[in-house]
Amino acid sequence: MACGISETDLKSAPLIALNVSVRNKLGLYLNPKNTVAADWMDVAEAMGFSYLEIKNFERSKNPTKTILDDWQARTTDATVGKLLSLLTEVERRDIVEDLRPLMDEDVRKYHESLKQRAEPPVQVPEVDSCITRPSSEGFGFTLEDEEGAPELFDAFICYCQSDFTFVHKMIQELEQTEYKLKLCVFDRDVLPGSCVWTITSELIEKRCKRMVVVISDEYLDSDACDFQTKFALSLCPGARNKRLIPVVYKPMKKQFPSILRFLTVCDYTRPCTQAWFWVRLAKALSLP
Structure with a gap:
């Protein structure tokens, strides 16, 4: 396991740094109602959730996951360090002791990924002699990058493969009509051979004004959609700038x-x- 993770690193790592395995383990500790030790309700109260919100969370199959997701979405204070602090505050030091090594490892990987995104790759002389654009400038992974500037989009479309028919309709309604919007559709606009996670992060953070999330039962099972949604939320907690727009196109x-x-x-x-659907969506994507 990783060692030497500082308190500063933990406090600066958003909750998105924790992988699914650690979140599931937290659920194993906190989901069961406990008359002796603090459970998920106590943690939710420490996070600042109201009584009515906590009662509503009881309907969830995995309330620990629900409160972590909601806490992450509503505040910039939702960090790994703050979570550890809250667990200590409700006297669940057993969880801190058992899961701290796993959390430290996730935080280490998170900060390493940030560092790799910030630094251009080291190249051997043979590669340096080639005429290429450094990936850190954001060039060379979409179809129109060759024009000399990064291609910019009105919205990144977050979707799973089974929903692509609706995405194609979205392209027809928003790009090929009077709205003239420019959508970033991964299967169409991103060149093959790129690192999926790095390119996705770059597109969402720097190249797209907003993100449309196509919600379906299949979306809920997609690791890629889960990453994209949580990454976008971590950039704009609570979506105060209308960064995310959820779309439901079929019953769930x-x-x-x-x-x-x-x-x-x-x-x-x-x-x-339905008659207002495309007008509303186009208007939302056209806002400054």
Whole structure:
């Protein structure tokens, strides 16, 4: 396991740094109602959730995951260091002792990934002699980068493969009509051979004004969609700048993702509002 992780590193690492395995382990400790030790309710109260919010969280199959997602979405204070502090505050030092090595490892990887994104890759002389643009400048991974400047988009479309038919309709309605919007659709606009996670982060953070999240049952099972959504939320906690726009285009059997429940949804499933759907979505994406 990693060693030498400082308190500063922990405090500066957002909750998104923790991987699914650690979050699941937290759930194993906190989900069961406990009359002796503090459970997820005590942690939620320490996070600042109200009584009514906590009662609503009881409906979730995994309340620990729900409170972590909601806490992460609503405040910039949601860091790994703060979570450890809250667990200590509610006297769950057993969790801190057992999971701290795993959390330290996740934080180390998170900071390493930030460092790799900030620094250009080291190249051997043979490669340096080639005429290429450094990846740190954001060139060379979308179709139109060859024109001399990074290609910019009105919105990044977060979707899973099974929903691509609707994404194609979105392209027709928003790009090929009077709206003339420019969407970033990964399968169409990103050149093959790029590192998926690095390029996705670059596009969401620096090249796209907003992100449209196509919500479906399949979306909930997609690791890529989960990463993209949480990364975008970490850039704009609570979506104060209307950065994320959830879209539901077909009925769902699973529960709507709690991490997005604070945002107004653009719902295509309601026949009475379908006539306004594309107008509303286009207007939201056209805002400064």
